[in-house]
Amino acid sequence: MLRVHFTAEDFARVRFASRPAPLQELHAALTTAVTPGGGPLTVPWRARVLRSLPAASGPLADLVPAGRPPSFLDVLGDSLADGFERIRATGPGLVRSELERVYGAVRGVPHWLRGLHEGDETAWHTLYRAQRAAYETVLAPVWSVVQDLHREEFARYALTAAEQGVAAALTGLAPAGRLHEGVWEWPGATPDRDVRLGGRGLVLLPTFHHPAGPLLQDAPGRPAVLTYPAGPGFPLAEGRAVAPAESLAAVLGRTRLDALRLLAEPHTTSSLARALHVSDATASSHAAALRAAGMVTTTRTGRSVTHLRTALGTLVAGRSACGLSGGSGSDRP
Structure with a gap:
């Protein structure tokens, strides 16, 4: 012992x-x-x-x-x-x-x-x-x-x-x-x-x-x-038939995973939407879901809001944070 x-x-x-x-x-x-x-x-x-x-x-x-x-x-x-x-x-x-x-x-x-x-x-x-x-x-x-x-x-x-x-x-x-x-x-x-x-x-x-x-x-x-x-x-x-990033995308959805990766740097809702090629409303929805899971924080300054990944979000995103897919708004979370 x-x-x-x-x-x-x-x-x-x-x-x-x-x-x-x-x-x-x-x-x-x-x-x-x-x-x-x-x-x-x-x-x-x-x-x-x-x-x-x-x-x-x-x-x-x-x-x-x-x-x-x-x-x-x-x-x-x-x-x-x-x-x-x-x-x-x-x-x-x-x-x-x-x-x-x-x-x-x-x-x-x-x-x-x-x-x-x-x-x-x-x-x-x-x-x-x-x-x-x-x-x-x-x-x-x-x-x-x-x-x-x-x-x-x-x-x-x-x-x-x-x-x-x-x-x-x-x-x-x-x-x-x-x-x-x-x-x-x-x-x-x-x-x-x-x-x-x-x-x-x-x-x-x-x-x-x-x-x-x-x-x-x-x-x-x-x-x-x-x-x-x-x-x-x-x-x-040879036992990993599915890459870790692909497994994570299957859980979060490709666009939401891309959002999590992008939020290693602070983004407003509109800048996040532009980077993801989705509407502001869709970007806001993804940020809200990630925030509810404790992976993103949101701060408000006047009429603008800024989103940033938390430590938990960084752990989840891991090293798959490079090479964004440029997902489309049709992806489902």
């Missing part, structure tokens, strides 16, 4: 990662790929991943003998390069101590890892090249799907926290989880572990490639990061 001990200050510092972290998602995927077992989706996915990994990604396996990765690999970062820079910024003392911990009982340490232990730039380049090769094979084909799933999970968590409070949002992440007297319990997590936040706060990061349980980073002096399994299953590119 995982037990996370909160102070009052920690509850005020719980936050949800605004974007998926490519390196964390990659490490979760590779951990799942080399771990036996899993459900009916895992076996064919694992076979495909292991079969397709290029030779250049091999050093990543060297880093994780017996499934014990060094802690300096656990970083956030909005891009692969950003994540690697955070790894590269790890103090040499921690790099050496973690490599010694991981390889303490392992014979035959690879030559490039000896270079990493000594701070050799060529060894660091070997690590980055391996991460890049693995990312391009495992995650790049489905990264847009991961981003969509992350936005959905973000919105779900945000709505639960807004309607029911942080405690309900936290316990909803863990099957049979509970929060009691400041201790958040995640049953079934291994190894049995107690983590005391001590005012550092907690960052929540969903992963869509590690269905087995939570992964917790607890670096001294930093907010703890809990990576937890989320989503309906592996984000398989």
Whole structure:
């Protein structure tokens, strides 16, 4: 069981990662790929991943003998390069101590890892090249799907926290989880572990490639990061017969979706109507429907009204906000 001990200050510092972290998602995927077992989706996915990994990604396996990765690999970062820079910024003392911990009982340490232990730039380049090769094979084909799933999970968590409070949002992440007297319990997590936040706060990061349980980073002096399994299953590119934007258009209607995209910038009713090629009355109707759903705000100045997308509207629109269709007024919401 995982037990996370909160102070009052920690509850005020719980936050949800605004974007998926490519390196964390990659490490979760590779951990799942080399771990036996899993459900009916895992076996064919694992076979495909292991079969397709290029030779250049091999050093990543060297880093994780017996499934014990060094802690300096656990970083956030909005891009692969950003994540690697955070790894590269790890103090040499921690790099050496973690490599010694991981390889303490392992014979035959690879030559490039000896270079990493000594701070050799060529060894660091070997690590980055391996991460890049693995990312391009495992995650790049489905990264847009991961981003969509992350936005959905973000919105779900945000709505639960807004309607029911942080405690309900936290316990909803863990099957049979509970929060009691400041201790958040995640049953079934291994190894049995107690983590005391001590005012550092907690960052929540969903992963869509590690269905087995939570992964917790607890670096001294930093907010703890809990990576937890989320989503309906592996984000398989070939399993998405309908593109996310098309699915959203089927729910909102093409013109209303275009209106939501346009309202990333403020528009009056008449300017929105011109951009959508519809009447002012139709544009006003679409804005009113989006406002009722909490996705748009409307402010009045004299006889003019201005519409603008809310944070919820941005979450719903996501990255599909580029490439408007120029829908016609005949579309139905």
